[in-house]
């Protein structure tokens with residue numbers, strides 16, 4: 632069975648870079664989106680990212696051009712899917728559009744092709760029954776930004792065959808991303824579970840007035856060798872996004888630490904502080920380096 636050509640469905644933040652990362656590793660890729668504007672934006676952004684690597688001397692100009700040429704963009708899913716061996720679905724994070732995408736992929740991919748979802752929350756067992764090939768479905772969870780973050784969580788559902796899990800691991804390696812095989816479908820997989828536990832503790836320490844966000848961040852950076860502390864990371868991810876994920880988790884866990892997180896974040900969001908993207912979060916990004924801001928309700 633050949634495992635050569637990759638289809639990436641959805642050319643947004645994640646899909647565009649998943650496709651480009653694979654192409655940098657020599658894989659021929661079809662990048663498909665319903666929006667031709669989005670496809671054009673994806674091509675332009677990837678060109679900028681690779682040109683910046685060339686400028687910094689980290690990539691040869693000819694290799695950048697070759698990698699860009701390996702990504703073929705299209706809004707014609709049937710034509711693209713029919714020639715691919717593996718698909719990564721990266722459409723918006725909602726169940727019904729993803730089920731529709733899985734059903735469409737199933738209709739047009741060759742019979743041997745696997746289908747992986749890049750969702751960080753929706754496990755593939757909620758999508759696989761929209762296809763006639765559940766044994767060929769799994770999660771491949773890449774991290775943002777895909778061109779930088781090395782890991783890919785491969786999550787095996789009860790329906791996923793041993794062979795499909797092996798192929799997903801192999802695809803991840805071929806795309807230059809280190810696979811981590813997760814044998815059970817659990818909320819948050821592994822990375823976000825560990826991050827969630829550490830971040831919950833950090834917000835509890837903040838809510839109890841034990842230390843400021845800047846000092847907790849410094850402790851995590853210097854004592855745990857994290858590249859960013861938990862509050863810097865929340866600002867990087869977007870406080871509104873983190874708030875929604877944490878509220879969802881609190882509804883499931885009922886854990887006081889999750890509630891404290893939601894309450895602190897809701898106050899910041901109410902002040903328009905959504906993290907780096909809005910210029911202010913736990914830090915003010917108009918200064919270099921960013922300066923810590925007071926957190927309402929915390930002494």
Ligand SMILES: NC(=O)c1ccc[n+]([C@@H]2O[C@H](COP(=O)([O-])OP(=O)(O)OC[C@H]3O[C@@H](n4cnc5c(N)ncnc54)[C@H](O)[C@@H]3O)[C@@H](O)[C@H]2O)c1
Pocket residue numbers: 640641642643644645646663664665666669720721722723724725728732749750751752772773774775
């Ligand atoms: N953004 C992150 O940090 C991140 C990290 C890990 C995983 N994810 C997951 O990746 C997936 C995509 O997230 P994103 O941030 O790239 O979203 P995005 O909104 O940036 O991109 C989604 C893209 O899907 C396209 N699309 C929608 N319906 C489609 C269809 N039927 N066929 C083809 N294209 C379609 C849209 O036009 C858009 O370009 C989500 O499941 C998300 O949970 C996101």
